[in-house]
Amino acid sequence: MATLTSPSGGTQTETLDLAAKFPGVVADERENYSGWIVEKDSLIEVATFLRDELSYDLLSSVTGVDYLPEEKMEVVYQVYKTTGGPGIFFKVQIPRIDPMEVPSVIEIWPGADFQEREIWDLYGIKFSGHPDLRRILTWEGFEGHPMRKDWQEAFYEEDTKPFKSRWPEGNHVHAETRTPYGANLKFPQKFDPEKWTPTDPEEALYASLKKATITDEEGLETDQIIVNMGPQHPSTHGVFRAVVVLDGETVTSLKPVMGYLHRNHEKIGERNTFLQNMPYTDRLDYFNSMTNNWGYALAVEKLMGIEVTERAEHIRVIMSELTRIQNHLIWIGMMLNDLGTYFTPALYAFEERELILDIFEIASGSRMMCNYYRFGGVVRDMPAEAFEKIKGLVYDRLPGKIAEFERLLTENEILVSRLKGIGYLSAEDAIATSMTGPMLRASGVPYDIRRADPYGIYDRFDFDVVTRPESDMYARYIVRVEEMRQSLRILEQAIKGIPEGPVLPGRPVYQVRVPAGEAYGRIEAPKGELGFYIISNGKPNPWRYHVRAPSFINLTALEKMCVGNKIADFVAILGAIDIVLGELDR
Amino acid sequence: MYGKGILKGLGVTLKRFINTYVDDIAWWGRRYFKPEGIAHRSSKDARGIFTIQYPEEKLPTPEEFRYVPFLVYDEAEGGEKAVRCTSCGICSKVCPPQCIWIVRTNDPKTGKPVPQPAEFYIDADICMNCGFCAEYCPFDAIKMDHDYEIASYERNVYNLDKLLKPASYYAGIRPENAAREDEARRIKEEAKAAKAAAAAK
Numbered sequence: 203m204a205t206l207t208s209p210s211g212g213t214q215t216e217t218l219d220l221a222a223k224f225p226g227v228v229a230d231e232r233e234n235y236s237g238w239i240v241e242k243d244s245l246i247e248v249a250t251f252l253r254d255e256l257s258y259d260l261l262s263s264v265t266g267v268d269y270l271p272e273e274k275m276e277v278v279y280q281v282y283k284t285t286g287g288p289g290i291f292f293k294v295q296i297p298r299i300d301p302m303e304v305p306s307v308i309e310i311w312p313g314a315d316f317q318e319r320e321i322w323d324l325y326g327i328k329f330s331g332h333p334d335l336r337r338i339l340t341w342e343g344f345e346g347h348p349m350r351k352d353w354q355e356a357f358y359e360e361d362t363k364p365f366k367s368r369w370p371e372g373n374h375v376h377a378e379t380r381t382p383y384g385a386n387l388k389f390p391q392k393f394d395p396e397k398w399t400p401t402d403p404e405e406a407l408y409a410s411l412k413k414a415t416i417t418d419e420e421g422l423e424t425d426q427i428i429v430n431m432g433p434q435h436p437s438t439h440g441v442f443r444a445v446v447v448l449d450g451e452t453v454t455s456l457k458p459v460m461g462y463l464h465r466n467h468e469k470i471g472e473r474n475t476f477l478q479n480m481p482y483t484d485r486l487d488y489f490n491s492m493t494n495n496w497g498y499a500l501a502v503e504k505l506m507g508i509e510v511t512e513r514a515e516h517i518r519v520i521m522s523e524l525t526r527i528q529n530h531l532i533w534i535g536m537m538l539n540d541l542g543t544y545f546t547p548a549l550y551a552f553e554e555r556e557l558i559l560d561i562f563e564i565a566s567g568s569r570m571m572c573n574y575y576r577f578g579g580v581v582r583d584m585p586a587e588a589f590e591k592i593k594g595l596v597y598d599r600l601p602g603k604i605a606e607f608e609r610l611l612t613e614n615e616i617l618v619s620r621l622k623g624i625g626y627l628s629a630e631d632a633i634a635t636s637m638t639g640p641m642l643r644a645s646g647v648p649y650d651i652r653r654a655d656p657y658g659i660y661d662r663f664d665f666d667v668v669t670r671p672e673s674d675m676y677a678r679y680i681v682r683v684e685e686m687r688q689s690l691r692i693l694e695q696a697i698k699g700i701p702e703g704p705v706l707p708g709r710p711v712y713q714v715r716v717p718a719g720e721a722y723g724r725i726e727a728p729k730g731e732l733g734f735y736i737i738s739n740g741k742p743n744p745w746r747y748h749v750r751a752p753s754f755i756n757l758t759a760l761e762k763m764c765v766g767n768k769i770a771d772f773v774a775i776l777g778a779i780d781i782v783l784g785e786l787d788r
Numbered sequence: 789m790y791g792k793g794i795l796k797g798l799g800v801t802l803k804r805f806i807n808t809y810v811d812d813i814a815w816w817g818r819r820y821f822k823p824e825g826i827a828h829r830s831s832k833d834a835r836g837i838f839t840i841q842y843p844e845e846k847l848p849t850p851e852e853f854r855y856v857p858f859l860v861y862d863e864a865e866g867g868e869k870a871v872r873c874t875s876c877g878i879c880s881k882v883c884p885p886q887c888i889w890i891v892r893t894n895d896p897k898t899g900k901p902v903p904q905p906a907e908f909y910i911d912a913d914i915c916m917n918c919g920f921c922a923e924y925c926p927f928d929a930i931k932m933d934h935d936y937e938i939a940s941y942e943r944n945v946y947n948l949d950k951l952l953k954p955a956s957y958y959a960g961i962r963p964e965n966a967a968r969e970d971e972a973r974r975i976k977e978e979a980k981a982a983k984a985a986a987a988a989k
């Protein structure tokens with residue numbers, strides 16, 4: 203009987219043998235891999251069993267892997283329990299011959315919706331049973347499936363960095379000179395860009411919306427209208443677009459359209475060496491580069507099997523809790539902007555955030571693109587000046603400022619009437635659609651990875667997991683305010699407990715040795731569960747680098763929250779999810 | 789009472805409004821355009837206006853602040869530039885966006901590599917200011933700059949001429965780092981000299 207070793211560290215208490223229970227299941231026995239390999243015909247049966255019998259109710263991540271040398275494709279599922287504890291990996295392998303098809307798990311975990319569309323888009327694996335399988339990050343006229351290992355981008359130089367042309371005979375050439383305008387994109391066969399009109403690929407999108415003509419009691423026919431919010435709408439926090447069907451002012455159906463900021467972060471990540479990915483993670487959720495760094499470092503450290511030094515662990519906690527505070531402050535400011543207060547709360551929030559960014563700048567050298575974490579620790583010790591500033595903020599300034607925000611907003615009748623009862627999402631729906639972070643906790647589910655599956659040294663700190671049962675927008679606001687207070691509690695303990703010592707084990711090396719295998723590092727980022735799925739084949743570059751972005755997956759429930767509400771509330775509901783387009787579009 | 793919450797909130801904005809003037813008076817003449825005023829406005833005791841009137845005022849850059857890299861040279865006797873870079877190529881290998889191009893010098897007679905770069909390019913438009921090149925350089929030869937005002941109408945491809953800056957400049961922007969590194973290099977060289985002396989005996 204195979205004992206399951208959890209992908210995130212500890213061993214699982216229940217020893218369960220899926221292979222004995224289901225004929226189409228074998229244990230994944232590749233070195234440093236864990237979990238099960240499921241035949242695609244038994245996938246639905248196994249998935250239902252995991253959810254209903256073993257209560258693995260939260261689908262954390264679904265992603266594809268292209269094993270080009272072995273001529274097969276793999277779909278990897280990671281499921282967890284919202285009651286906490288380690289999760290289970292299971293995989294479906296299919297031969298790498300088009301058309302590739304895997305049954306969709308959307309009926310079991312509706313949270314698979316966008317993620318399966320992403321796999322179809324980037325890997326070209328079809329999911330039978332998916333109701334709306336369109337491309338999601340690239341556009342409908344896109345040629346090929348870019349994450350496949352044999353797909354090459356327009357500015358392609360070599361499969362992996364470092365590029366050989368840089369040294370010892372590196373004569374500088376502009377990338378545009380090598381790939382001039384016009385030669386920098388490919389089209390599908392029989393596609394003529396001159397004849398193309400934007401309506402062609404949009405038809406599938408508009409057809410996916412539920413649109414109806416309503417006849418009222420007097421026999422008067424009223425039509426519903428389609429409104430495109432974005433991609434240049436100020437309330438969408440960047441280039442995000444939502445196509446909304448309106449009945450009067452009420453939203454009846456909604457589809458988010460994304461990918462305007464898509465740069466194929468994961469492909470870039472697979473060209474990079476392990477270390478080179480670190481500054482790229484800063485650019486995902488650019489408000490929270492400290493936590494992004496941590497998620498990635500965690501995954502690689504798991505694979506390398508190295509210990510983080512004690513002082514570095516404390517610095518990591520301090521930095522990421524400061525990040526959480528500044529993210530929630532910005533969220534409150536921007537949320538109020540969306541509601542129409544126009545910049546007063548936003549500027550109040552920016553003031554505190556500036557002071558936190560000053561600390562990041564002193565420690566890491568940059569306010570937003572921190573690039574501060576390294577495998578096994580952090581890049582350099584926190585200067586004494588930064589530590590003094592942190593103490594000043596945590597003990598003297600921030601508690602009062604959070605209270606001031608509460609005085610300004612919490613009881614404000616206008617705010618309360620805009621938030622209470624709006625954007626309802628029940629706990630069941632929130633779990634089913636893979637919501638994580640403050641969104642899930644505002645639906646009354648006490649699920650916080652710092653508690654449920656602790657990483658770093660979070661198991662040593664005393665803090666509460668903030669939840670609210672109301673499941674509306676007001677609950678999301680209260681949860682974030684309280685979370686800032688809990689972050690301060692953690693900060694106080696971390697400041698007290700921080701030991702002296704080195705911040706990196708051994709000498710810094712730029713070419714880290716990562717043994718072959720897979721690892722999934724997940725952390726409680728301010729926006730939700732941020733996961734990095736890494737596969738190494740022992741070479742200097744990751745074979746697979748996948749980001750489970752909370753902004754992206756939290757949008758799955760957007761339609762559910764908006765239907766029945768007014769169009770003006772859509773803006774607020776979207777704001778409450780707390781999306782960042784850098785992470786959403788990747 | 790309905791409306792109490794709004795009044796409470798308005799109280800906060802009113803207090804903030806008054807605070808602006810309180811601090812302006814308390815710091816009369818020192819609050820704006822003076823280093824101490826700027827430092828106060830970005831401290832934990834800051835109240836009122838906290839914005840910095842760029843470009844008349846500038847936030848001081850902390851020592852570790854990093855921007856597009858430059859190459860350090862030591863001022864040798866006779867005003868010659870002793871370039872620290874040995875063109876080993878580590879920075880161009882570790883660079884995540886691959887924006888460093890180095891041409892290694894080869895001895896024209898023997899064809900063997902000479903520890904000095906013939907050409908050195910940094911495409912500053914591609915540089916992501918991550919600081920890896922400076923972090924992993926074993927010769928303290930490439931360092932991150934503090935000069936962030938590099939906006940221009942042209943593409944910024946820096947060559948050796950533009951990149952080379954004296955060690956005194958480096959010590960000016962990063963005094964602590966420069967002192968630490970100089971000390972480490974001195975110890976290393978002394979050890980090397982001692983070893984050579986021991987071998988000569």
